[in-house]
Amino acid sequence: MRKITLPFDLRTSYDNEPFYKPAQEEGKFLLPRCKDCGKYYWPAAFICEHCGSANVEWVEASGHGRLYSKVEERFAFHPGIKEYLPIGLCSVNLDEGPRVFGRLLGYENIEDVPYDAPVHLVWLRDDEKAATIMGWELD
Structure with missing residues (x-):
């Protein structure tokens, strides 16, 4: 995590x-x-x-899937997120079937990330807020 x-x-x-x-x-x-x-x-x-x-x-x-879509957020949709921009976001087709959304991790240039690339789940945790979100990293 x-x-x-x-x-x-x-x-x-x-x-x-x-x-x-x-x-x-x-x-x-x-x-x-x-x-x-x-x-x-x-x-x-x-x-x-x-x-x-x-x-x-x-x-x-399993925590494994394939990249379905990707975008790099460059506009702060919330004032508190401005310092973290740009942020990669993605949707993933899980090996089990459903499609989920989360942060895209482990890339340098989002344009170079291929669609249908294999990814795996990385939990992202904020201990202070006791919150956990999904991140997806390229295999």
Whole structure:
């Protein structure tokens, strides 16, 4: 887990607490999976987005995927983030199926990062705010 400073607080909800709590406490990457159709999905919810079943479990995921999209943020969408610009952001198609979003790490020039590049999860933790977010680093 890498240490960072977040410029704002993150709040958990009833739906996503089973994701954030294990991430913060143990560094585990959990995804909801339907026990009826067997599919993983994201964002977190207690109803399967594929079949509508409420028979859902949280399962540890691999933390591996492929880069789907990327952008380098150069405008401060929040005043506290200005000092951290530019920031790479990305969406990742997980090996388990769902698409998630997070920080893109480990690149020099975003234009040189190929789409569909293999990436792996790196947890980014702000101890002061007790918050953990997803970062994706090139393999």
